[in-house]
Amino acid sequence: MAANTEAALKILLVDDQQSHRMVLSAELQARGHQVLETDNAESAVRLFVQCRPDAVLLDVEMPEHNGHWAARKMRETEPEGWTPIIFLSGLVGDGDLATGIEAGGDDYLFKPVSPVVLHAKLRAMQRLCSQQRQLVQLTDQLKASNASLQALSVRDPLTGLTNRRGLDVRLDEELRAARRDKQPLTLMLVDVDNFKLYNDTAGHLQGDQCLRRIGQLLGETCRRPRDLAARFGGEEFVILLPGTSHSGAMLFAKGLQKTMRQLALPHPAEGKRCVTVSGGISTCVPDGSTTIESLLSRADAALYTAKSLGRDRFFCFETQADTNTGHAEAGHYDRDQGSSAEMF
Numbered sequence: 001m002a003a004n005t006e007a008a009l010k011i012l013l014v015d016d017q018q019s020h021r022m023v024l025s026a027e028l029q030a031r032g033h034q035v036l037e038t039d040n041a042e043s044a045v046r047l048f049v050q051c052r053p054d055a056v057l058l059d060v061e062m063p064e065h066n067g068h069w070a071a072r073k074m075r076e077t078e079p080e081g082w083t084p085i086i087f088l089s090g091l092v093g094d095g096d097l098a099t100g101i102e103a104g105g106d107d108y109l110f111k112p113v114s115p116v117v118l119h120a121k122l123r124a125m126q127r128l129c130s131q132q133r134q135l136v137q138l139t140d141q142l143k144a145s146n147a148s149l150q151a152l153s154v155r156d157p158l159t160g161l162t163n164r165r166g167l168d169v170r171l172d173e174e175l176r177a178a179r180r181d182k183q184p185l186t187l188m189l190v191d192v193d194n195f196k197l198y199n200d201t202a203g204h205l206q207g208d209q210c211l212r213r214i215g216q217l218l219g220e221t222c223r224r225p226r227d228l229a230a231r232f233g234g235e236e237f238v239i240l241l242p243g244t245s246h247s248g249a250m251l252f253a254k255g256l257q258k259t260m261r262q263l264a265l266p267h268p269a270e271g272k273r274c275v276t277v278s279g280g281i282s283t284c285v286p287d288g289s290t291t292i293e294s295l296l297s298r299a300d301a302a303l304y305t306a307k308s309l310g311r312d313r314f315f316c317f318e319t320q321a322d323t324n325t326g327h328a329e330a331g332h333y334d335r336d337q338g339s340s341a342e343m344f
């Protein structure tokens with residue numbers, strides 16, 4: 001490349017007169033630019049799409065379609081991008097200039113083109129182009145940062161589960177969907193038993209570790225795409241099971257208890273063997289009067305009962321069934337929606 005301040009560009013040169021093209025092309029190539037040439041508007045648009053040049057030098061007066069037409073078409077192919085288009089014209093009227101800019105052109109060069117003016121304009125376009133690229137890059141970075149901030153804002157840092165804020169959003173969505181589709185929705189409040197004792201005996205850091213492990217287990221237990229495990233706060237978790245009936249919820253809870261037993265997290269307090277959890281279940285096909293608060297308060301009441309009955313169990317508000325007494329076992333173990341075993 002010759003000694004100048006322009007970086008090499010890929011330039012699409014469109015002019016129906018071969019002699020003009022030859023002069024300009026030679027001038028541009030002497031400065032190290034790569035030149036793509038064509039003599040008509042239609043093939044110019046095709047080349048523009050195929051080769052994505054860095055800049056376009058576009059004759060205005062051409063047979064068939066003129067340069068303004070080509071500029072319009074080029075702009076249509078890059079709604080979010082911007083490639084500099086400089087018109088080459090023998091016309092000097094204000095009206096022509098305005099029409100060209102209106103059609104998507106950025107500047108005008110009047111024939112015969114002065115090499116000094118040509119390179120000055122190319123440099124100016126390059127500057128604008130690189131600023132625009134930086135802006136696009138910054139915008140992309142900003143979008144990525146926003147997306148990760150958004151993800152962080154709904155994540156509980158200790159367990160990695162969805163936090164209360166994320167839960168509120170999902171609860172609202174699932175409640176609306178269940179109401180609309182007339183499908184059951186199960187909400188469980190899961191609380192670690194005797195956790196104050198755990199902390200008091202093993203210390204808060206060890207307590208955190210225990211919560212992390214339980215959070216992981218709950219997350220892994222929620223296998224269906226719309227199932228959700230969330231940290232409700234403190235040592236309390238929420239499990240949301242869309243499309244899951246009373247019987248399905250009991251089946252899920254029993255499975256969870258089994259996994260907890262297999263995990264056998266030791267409880268550090270004297271007289272205690274393993275960490276257990278209790279759960280309150282609320283299942284309903286929501287109607288117009290069902291709210292997030294009413295679901296949570298029924299699950300909370302059921303959790304209170306589970307605790308009072310001796311902990312290490314799940315209790316269902318609507319059926320008053322207890323996972324440890326076998327009340328709900330009479331053939332109601334199909335978690336799938338629409339089962340004939342549903343109890344509503």
Ligand SMILES: Nc1nc2c(ncn2[C@@H]2O[C@H](COP(=O)(O)OP(=O)(O)OP(=O)(O)O)[C@@H](O)[C@H]2O)c(=O)[nH]1
Pocket residue numbers: 158191192193194195196197199203204205206207208211233234235307311
């Ligand atoms: N380590 C740790 N402890 C927490 C966290 N959040 C809440 N806790 C503790 O969890 C304990 C909950 O105690 P309680 O509400 O009395 O419940 P519990 O001791 O589990 O008793 P039951 O629920 O009746 O079985 C309190 O000591 C809280 O300080 C946390 O993020 N990390």
